[in-house]
Amino acid sequence: xxxxxxxxxxxxxxxxAATSRLAAHINMLIAQGWLLFFVCLLGFAQEPWFNWHMxxxxxxxxxxMPHIIGxxxxxxxxxxxxxxxxxxxxxxxxxxxxxxxxxxxNIPHFYCLFISSIILFAGFLIANINIxxxxxxxxxxxxxxxxxxxxxxxxxxxKHKVLSNVIGFITMENGIFLxxxxxxxxxxxxxxxxxxxxxxxxxxxxxxxVKEINxxxxxxxxxxxxxxxxxxxxD
Amino acid sequence: MINLILLxxxxxxxxxxxxxxxxxxxxxxxxxAVIHFVVSLAYCLNYxxxxxxxxxxxxxxxxxxxxxxxxxxxxxxxxxxxxNGYVNKETSLTKKLRHYTYMFLFFVFSxxxxxxxxxxxxxxxxxxxxxxxxxxxxxxxxxxxxxEAAWKYVFICSIGIALAxxxxxxxxxxxxxxxxxxxxxxxxxxxxxxxFWLQLSFVFILFGIGTKMGLAPxxxxxPDAHAEAPSPISALLSATxxxxxxxxxxxxxxxxxxxxxxxxxxxxLFVMGFLSLFxxxxxxxxxxNYKRMLAYSSIENMGILAIGTALGGVGMLxxxxxxxxxxxxxxxxxxxxxNILEIYGTKKIKSVTGLLKTDRKTGWLWILSFVGIAAFPxxxxxxxxxLMVKTLFMQKQFILAAIFLLLxxxxxxxxxxxxxxxxxxxxxxxxxxxxxxxxxxxxxxIMLIIAFIIGVYMPKSVTGMxxxxxxxx
Numbered sequence: 001x002x003x004x005x006x007x008x009x010x011x012x013x014x015x016x017a018a019t020s021r022l023a024a025h026i027n028m029l030i031a032q033g034w035l036l037f038f039v040c041l042l043g044f045a046q047e048p049w050f051n052w053h054m055x056x057x058x059x060x061x062x063x064x065m066p067h068i069i070g071x072x073x074x075x076x077x078x079x080x081x082x083x084x085x086x087x088x089x090x091x092x093x094x095x096x097x098x099x100x101x102x103x104x105x106n107i108p109h110f111y112c113l114f115i116s117s118i119i120l121f122a123g124f125l126i127a128n129i130n131i132x133x134x135x136x137x138x139x140x141x142x143x144x145x146x147x148x149x150x151x152x153x154x155x156x157x158x159k160h161k162v163l164s165n166v167i168g169f170i171t172m173e174n175g176i177f178l179x180x181x182x183x184x185x186x187x188x189x190x191x192x193x194x195x196x197x198x199x200x201x202x203x204x205x206x207x208x209x210v211k212e213i214n215x216x217x218x219x220x221x222x223x224x225x226x227x228x229x230x231x232x233x234x235d
Numbered sequence: 236m237i238n239l240i241l242l243x244x245x246x247x248x249x250x251x252x253x254x255x256x257x258x259x260x261x262x263x264x265x266x267x268a269v270i271h272f273v274v275s276l277a278y279c280l281n282y283x284x285x286x287x288x289x290x291x292x293x294x295x296x297x298x299x300x301x302x303x304x305x306x307x308x309x310x311x312x313x314x315x316x317x318x319n320g321y322v323n324k325e326t327s328l329t330k331k332l333r334h335y336t337y338m339f340l341f342f343v344f345s346x347x348x349x350x351x352x353x354x355x356x357x358x359x360x361x362x363x364x365x366x367x368x369x370x371x372x373x374x375x376x377x378x379x380x381x382x383e384a385a386w387k388y389v390f391i392c393s394i395g396i397a398l399a400x401x402x403x404x405x406x407x408x409x410x411x412x413x414x415x416x417x418x419x420x421x422x423x424x425x426x427x428x429x430x431f432w433l434q435l436s437f438v439f440i441l442f443g444i445g446t447k448m449g450l451a452p453x454x455x456x457x458p459d460a461h462a463e464a465p466s467p468i469s470a471l472l473s474a475t476x477x478x479x480x481x482x483x484x485x486x487x488x489x490x491x492x493x494x495x496x497x498x499x500x501x502x503x504l505f506v507m508g509f510l511s512l513f514x515x516x517x518x519x520x521x522x523x524n525y526k527r528m529l530a531y532s533s534i535e536n537m538g539i540l541a542i543g544t545a546l547g548g549v550g551m552l553x554x555x556x557x558x559x560x561x562x563x564x565x566x567x568x569x570x571x572x573x574n575i576l577e578i579y580g581t582k583k584i585k586s587v588t589g590l591l592k593t594d595r596k597t598g599w600l601w602i603l604s605f606v607g608i609a610a611f612p613x614x615x616x617x618x619x620x621x622l623m624v625k626t627l628f629m630q631k632q633f634i635l636a637a638i639f640l641l642l643x644x645x646x647x648x649x650x651x652x653x654x655x656x657x658x659x660x661x662x663x664x665x666x667x668x669x670x671x672x673x674x675x676x677x678x679x680x681i682m683l684i685i686a687f688i689i690g691v692y693m694p695k696s697v698t699g700m701x702x703x704x705x706x707x708x
Contacts, residue, residue, distance in 0.1 A: 133431045136408050149401065156394070162386070169394060176397060180404050187356055187407075190293070191416065194360030195400065201367050202393045209374075209386050216379050225383045228459045230522050 002042040003140050005035045009178065010120045010144045013151045013171065017116035018109050020101050022094055025167045026087045032174050033083025039181065040074045069189060077177075077196050086170060086203055093207045094163065097214040102161040112158070116151050123147025141182030148175030161220050162213055166206045173199050236274045236283060237290040240347055243267055244340035251336060257329050260336040261319050267340060268308075268315035271347070275301075275308040279700065292417075294351040298703040303350045303482050306559050309685070310474045310566045311343055313678035317570050318467045320672035324577060325465060335375060341368040342471065349479040355403055355416040358483050359396070362447055365476055366392040373464045384456075384463035391456040392447055399443025405436035406487075418486055425493035433491065434499050440487050441503055447480035449537045451511040461530035462582065466573025469526065473533045474566035478558060481540055488544060489707060497547075504545035509635075511538025512642040519649035524582045526572050528653055529565065532608060535646050536561040542639070543623055544708070550626040551708040555701055557619035563686040564607035564614065567679035571600040574676075575657075578669050584653050589662030594671075598658050600679045605654040607686055609647045615690035 012028050012035070019025065044050045049067050053060060061068065094100070107115075127143025134142070152172035156165050180187070187195075210220065217224045247263040277284055278296045296304065318339075326332055345364035352358045366389060374385035407416070409432035413424050446453040461469045491500040515535035522528045536557065543554025574597040579587050591598035610616035620643070627636035689697065 133429060136411070136429065136432065153394070165390065169390070169397075172394070172397060176400055176404070179401060183404055183407050187416070188354075191354070191356030191360065194357065198360055198363040198367065202363070202389065205367060205370050205389055206386075206393075209370075209382065209389065212374075212377075212382050213386065216382055225386060228380060228383055228387075228462070230458070230518055230524075230527065 002039050005038045006140055006144050009035050010123065010147055013148050014113060014116045014120060016171065017151060017155060018113040020109065022100055022102060022161070022163055025164065026090050026094065029167065029170055030083050030087045032171065033078055036082060036174060036177060037078035040078060043181065044071060073189065073192060081196065081200055082174065089204070089207055090166070093210055096211060097163070097220055099161055099163055099220045102159050102164045106158045119151050120147045138182045141178055145175045145178035145182060148178065160222055162210050162222055163220060165222065166203065166210065169206070170203060236277060236285050237294045237296065237351055238288055239285065240271050240274050241294065241344065243270055244344040247340055248337050251333060255333065257332065260332050261322065264315050264318060264336060264339055267343065268312040272308040272312045275304045279305050293354055293357050295353045296351065298706065299485065300350050300482060302555060302559070302700060302704045303478055306478065306562045307346065307350065307475045309682070310470065310562055313566060313682050314467045314470050316674050316678045320674040321467055321573060334371065338368050338371045342372060346475055346479045350482055353418055355418065359400060359403060362444065362480060362483060363396045365479070366396065369468065369472065372468045373460050375465050381463045384459040388456045388460040395443045395446025395453060399440050402436045402439030402443055405432050405439060409433040409436055421490050422493055425490050426495065428494045430494070430496050433494055434496055437487060437491055437500055438503070441484060444480050444483050445507060448477050448484065449534050450507045450541055451514040451534060451538065454511065454514065454534050457534060458527045458530040461533065462524055462526040466569055466576060470566040470569035473569055474562040477533060477537055478562060485544065492708065501545040501547070504541045508538040508541030508545060509638065511535060511541065516642045516645040519646055523584050525575070525584050525587070525653060525657065526582050528650065529568055529572060532646065532650060533565060536565070539620070539623065546623065546626045546630065547708050548626065549622055551705045552701060553619040553622035553626065555704050557616060560615035560619060560686050563682040564604055564616065567600065567682040568604040568608060570679050571597060571604055574671055575601065577671060579666065584657060587657045588660045590658045592662050593666055596676050600676065601654060602658050603683050605650060607683060609650065613687045613690050615686050617690060
């Protein structure tokens with residue numbers, strides 16, 4: 001069942017690679033947040049403690065406190081931050097900067113579609129490698145998350161607008177989140193909190209910088225940001 | 236005592252927020268620097284003046300990070316003193332100054348946290364925290380160039396550190412049944428780890444945190460950020476931030492050693508180290524911005540640290556000595572470059588002429604910092620580089636030793652050409668004399684004196700501390 005959501009996550013990357021409208025990219029971020037939430041929810045549903053009984057009375061709430069905190073945390077991370085706050089913030093930045101399309105990508109969209117499909121396919125192949133080391137992880141999660149991370153990094157290198165680079169960064173973080181789900185073990189809650197906070201602030205700062213770039217430069221193109229060089233330097 | 240240096244900056248920020256007094260800004264930075272220095276000195280002397288207030292298990296001081304903490308304290312104190320004179324010249328806007336102070340405190344706080352943490356995950360959080368805190372500081376001047384530098388810095392470092400997190404996840408795969416990221420747990424169970432996943436995770440962590448440390452080929456943010464940041468911040472970036480990233484790599488490398496796949500890690504460190512030297516040697520020759528030149532020199536020195544770590548044994552000892560020397564001398568170099576920028580108002584090497592005649596003290600500090608960084612004998616870097624070459628010879632790596640010496644010579648030539656040209660040439664045109672306060676000379680002098688003294692005479696206690704730091708490498 002959760003494989004469907006994971007495959008949809010992989011497909012959302014192909015969609016991001018093949019479109020040029022930034023608003024569509026942001027909608028895909030919302031979709032990815034929801035998909036990650038469903039993947040987590042299905043993961044929780046397999047746990048023995050996860051049922052309505054867990055919040056039926058004061059005593060059972062106290063008994064299940066660590067589980068409930070973990071569950072609440074996942075809701076905050078996937079639904080509130082990944083599917084709501086960050087996309088909303090990016091939409092605001094998008095409206096301010098009026099950069100709706102990333103048209104002049106280095107590679108035509110058809111090739112983007114083709115290459116990202118190949119990367120996703122390679123991810124599925126990784127998931128099916130039959131070596132003893134792969135038994136330590138969930139293969140499907142692992143393969144697709146690697147594909148998402150690689151596609152995001154590749155998209156960052158070919159896209160021209162600074163905002164698309166930020167979107168690439170967030171999809172990469174989503175890939176890493178999926179990768180962390182492939183390991184059966186949980187990180188301590190304080191580490192998770194710190195990671196979430198850092199990513200959130202990083203996106204926030206990048207968004208602020210996008211606004212500043214929009215004020216200072218004529219255009220939101222990455223090629224504008226290449227004045228700092230070793231030779232012919234003017235300051 | 237750890238609690239004191241971790242909680243003070245947060246309290247200071249709250250106080251600053253409540254009482255928006257202009258005088259408080261510098262006071263808080265100086266007070267934090269003094270507290271930082273006193274606490275690390277107490278740790279070095281093994282004297283706990285707050286025995287009642289024990290830290291939680293996420294932070295601790297041990298043999299290795301004690302050195303890093305001490306170096307950081309000295310540099311931070313010097314930068315804080317320098318900052319008193321600098322900031323008043325730089326801006327008169329109260330609000331801008333207050334933001335600068337907040338971020339300054341957060342920056343030092345997150346570096347301290349990264350150095351002291353006993354958990355790999357917490358280290359990661361703090362290393363990313365340093366990126367976020369220093370982004371504003373690099374963007375401080377709000378020019379086109381500083382936006383560009385800040386953007387590159389945040390973006391490249393965030394991606395690098397995200398890859399390091401992939402490495403941490405892969406490390407948790409390698410640990411098998413162990414569900415903990417505390418360094419002590421990882422060290423104790425290192426022999427049981429799965430080698431395939433461990434090696435894979437080391438690649439990601441080395442490249443990810445190496446981005447932050449400024450190792451080639453992932454160093455691209457470093458020259459831009461160091462050149463565009465205000466000079467006190469450049470000094471902190473170069474002399475303390477790179478070290479705190481290096482400490483995380485060291486801790487992970489120790490896991491590799493304990494689990495018995497260190498030969499693999501050593502090769503990677505060697506490659507990145509020599510690549511850093513090579514990149515510096517290629518680029519430093521043609522540079523026309525003196526702050527960029529210093530930034531490239533930082534890349535070179537980080538490369539030397541990586542090579543020393545890869546050599547192990549005496550090489551590792553040399554790396555730690557090199558780290559101390561580099562931090563002190565490079566911080567004074569960057570602070571002096573701040574003086575030059577104040578006097579001449581340009582970062583171009585060509586436009587700076589007759590430094591010795593224009594401002595004698597700055598000129599001599601500039602030359603002495605160069606003598607220190609070029610590892611001429613009284614400098615402590617001479618000992619470290621000598622030990623490193625000796626280790627290379629003892630391991631029968633004659634070709635590598637020759638390449639090492641050749642690349643270092645090219646770098647010294649590149650730096651020396653610029654420094655001599657700037658200092659000894661005739662003044663061209665009239666330069667308005669700028670009166671700089673004494674706080675913009677004293678810190679560099681003290682750091683250089685320390686670096687030259689421990690180059691000649693290293694007290695027994697310091698040697699003991701250094702030996703304790705490299706146990707196990």
